[in-house]
Amino acid sequence: METLMDRLKIETREHHQYLESLPFFTILMEEKLPLESYVGLLRAMAVVHAVLEHELPLLANPVISAVWQEEMRRLPFLEKDLSFIETKNIGDVPEAAKHALQLAEKIRLWSTPNSVNLLGCLYVLEGSTLGAQVLRPKIAKLFNLRTEGLSYLSSYGNDTAPRWKKFKQRMNAVDLSEQQRKTVVETAHEVFQGMTKIVSALYPIELNSDYFASTLNPEAGVHPVTNDPRELFAAIDAGNKTWNAYPYFKWRYGDRGKRFTKSDSAWLVTLSNLPQDSVHHEVEWLGKVLASRGMPQFLLQKHLENLYQALVKSVPERRDKYDKLLKAAEKLQTARRNQISDTLFETLTEEFERMVGPSWSKRLNGAGAILVAAVADEQAGIKKAVTSLEEWMTDSSRFPKKWIDAVQVILRKTRRQPPDPPAPADK
Ligand code: HEM
Numbered sequence: 001m002e003t004l005m006d007r008l009k010i011e012t013r014e015h016h017q018y019l020e021s022l023p024f025f026t027i028l029m030e031e032k033l034p035l036e037s038y039v040g041l042l043r044a045m046a047v048v049h050a051v052l053e054h055e056l057p058l059l060a061n062p063v064i065s066a067v068w069q070e071e072m073r074r075l076p077f078l079e080k081d082l083s084f085i086e087t088k089n090i091g092d093v094p095e096a097a098k099h100a101l102q103l104a105e106k107i108r109l110w111s112t113p114n115s116v117n118l119l120g121c122l123y124v125l126e127g128s129t130l131g132a133q134v135l136r137p138k139i140a141k142l143f144n145l146r147t148e149g150l151s152y153l154s155s156y157g158n159d160t161a162p163r164w165k166k167f168k169q170r171m172n173a174v175d176l177s178e179q180q181r182k183t184v185v186e187t188a189h190e191v192f193q194g195m196t197k198i199v200s201a202l203y204p205i206e207l208n209s210d211y212f213a214s215t216l217n218p219e220a221g222v223h224p225v226t227n228d229p230r231e232l233f234a235a236i237d238a239g240n241k242t243w244n245a246y247p248y249f250k251w252r253y254g255d256r257g258k259r260f261t262k263s264d265s266a267w268l269v270t271l272s273n274l275p276q277d278s279v280h281h282e283v284e285w286l287g288k289v290l291a292s293r294g295m296p297q298f299l300l301q302k303h304l305e306n307l308y309q310a311l312v313k314s315v316p317e318r319r320d321k322y323d324k325l326l327k328a329a330e331k332l333q334t335a336r337r338n339q340i341s342d343t344l345f346e347t348l349t350e351e352f353e354r355m356v357g358p359s360w361s362k363r364l365n366g367a368g369a370i371l372v373a374a375v376a377d378e379q380a381g382i383k384k385a386v387t388s389l390e391e392w393m394t395d396s397s398r399f400p401k402k403w404i405d406a407v408q409v410i411l412r413k414t415r416r417q418p419p420d421p422p423a424p425a426d427k
Contacts, residue, residue: 003172004181008123011185015192020131022196024203028135031142037202038139039085040093042152044100044198046078051104052121054256055111064118067170072126077151079255084148086236095201103194110187116180119171120187124195126167129155231269234310239265241310242303246366252294252392261303268307271328272321283328291377294388297332298373304329339376340414348372348414355406367393371407375414386411 002010019025024041027033053075056068110117136153139145147154156163176184239261243249249257264286271279283304287297308326312319336345352368353361361368371393377385390411394404 003168004119004174004176004184005123005168005171007181008120008171008185008188012124012188012192015189015196019192019196019199022199022203024199025135027203028138028142031138033139033142033203034205035143036090036093036205038143039082039090040096040202040205041199042078042081042085043092044096044202045152046075046082047097047100047104048107048194049073049075049078049125050259051107052118052125055108056118059111059113059118061113061115061118063116063174063176064122066174067119067122067167072122072167074125074152074155077155080151081149093202093205095205096198099194099197099201103191103198106190106194116176116183117187119174120184120189121191122167123171123184123188124191126164128195129160130164133160228315230314231311232266234314235265235269235307236262238303238307238310241306242299245302246299246370247364248367248370249295251364265303265307268304268325269311272311272318272324274324276324276327279324279328280331283332287332288382291374291382292384292388294392296370296373296377296385296389297382298336298369298376301329301332301336304332335380336373336376339379340372345369345372345376348410351413352406352410355409356403360400360403368410371410372414375411378415 024033024037053073056064057070059065107118107121110121132153132155136150139153140150143149239258242265243258243261249261253260268283268286271282274282283300287300290300291297304325308322308329311322311325315322340348349368349372352371356367371389374385374389390407393399393407396404399407
């Protein structure tokens with residue numbers, strides 16, 4: 001019987017031929033492709049892979065688990081290339097970003113425990129490692145790249161052929177009904193179509209110097225972020241500063257959280273163009289969203305302060321505009337003070353740090369303040385502010401008993417609850 005992989009190859013052959021013949025690739029072969037087109041491809045693929053690789057490990061889908069392996073992740077390669085390129089101020093191709101988001105949306109819909117669609121998607125994306133080997137030397141020569149900026153195209157390097165062979169074996173070993181095989185092939189068609197739209201949008205292009213949030217964070221939408229590189233870099237710097245000041249971010253939210261810090265930070269800059277009331281309104285909205293996900297509004301206040309400083313340093317002539325962000329930070333601070341005074345805030349924070357001891361206090365610097373601030377948010381009406389944090393902060397697989405006890409004591413004291421009654425004495 002025809003294997004699944006043979007069928008996929010035969011039935012998508014025309015699609016592949018069409019894709020290969022697009023001007024993007026022909027002009028690349030002539031070594032005339034603009035850098036924006038290449039960077040646009042990396043950004044678009046990052047959007048697609050970010051969603052796919054976020055969804056895959058969460059899926060309890062035995063068919064997909066039989067094929068997907070962690071070592072097939074390609075987002076890390078794309079991230080590496082994009083962080084190298086981030087320093088080079090290269091504009092976006094919005095049309096390509098739009099098609100990438102559309103494909104990413106389809107991937108989200110295909111990510112269910114019983115569907116086989118993602119096999120078709122994995123086929124197309126894994127197969128593209130083969131074509132990448134043809135493209136890599138051309139891109140390297142054209143843009144004078146040695147290794148940096150080429151990670152995605154290199155992906156598995158010399159292992160590409162053996163990995164493809166093993167991928168084929170895993171795909172062919174999956175037991176599928178005829179209907180399911182059909183679904184896999186149809187999905188591969190759809191992914192080829194999506195890729196065709198992306199690649200067609202990437203050449204020829206009208207150069208555009210706008211930035212979209214998806215450029216900074218493949219999982220964010222195409223809402224505009226600042227297109228002034230000075231502001232953009234200030235936003236990234238401030239994001240890094242806030243991120244590094246609270247190790248809790250990295251520990252809990254990992255690389256994905258860092259990408260959101262960047263895109264949210266760049267979006268916050270655009271707020272400075274709005275009237276003050278609207279700035280407050282938007283900040284309040286973001287503050288509530290973040291607080292419900294375990295990041296008290298106190299952290300947003302700190303970030304807005306860092307952002308203000310970075311922006312004023314970078315573009316001093318726009319200080320008046322950036323003042324609006326500082327005012328939003330002040331408003332968050334006042335709201336917190338209305339619940340918990342500065343003196344109480346400091347006393348409780350210090351008590352927490354003492355209880356956990358210097359080594360843990362340093363390890364999760366600022367955790368005491370985060371806990372106390374979460375109670376302030378809860379008292380101000382953000383229901384999940386404490387629960388979303390407490391669960392993580394009292395997980396015994398992560399923290400020693402001393403830490404968990406300290407978290408509970410501080411939450412109770414901040415909420416002004418009486419301590420637990422002593423356990424009954426043994427008889
Ligand atoms: C985004 C663009 C591309 C995608 C998604 C893609 C996808 C694929 C897929 C799915 C396969 C596996 C075919 C099979 O079943 O054996 C493949 C193989 C291959 N592709 Fe592409 N491809 C792309 C671009 C290109 C380009 C531009 C070239 C060349 C200029 C190319 C050259 C190749 C080659 C040489 C193979 C190996 C064929 C074989 O060993 O039989 N691809 N590609």
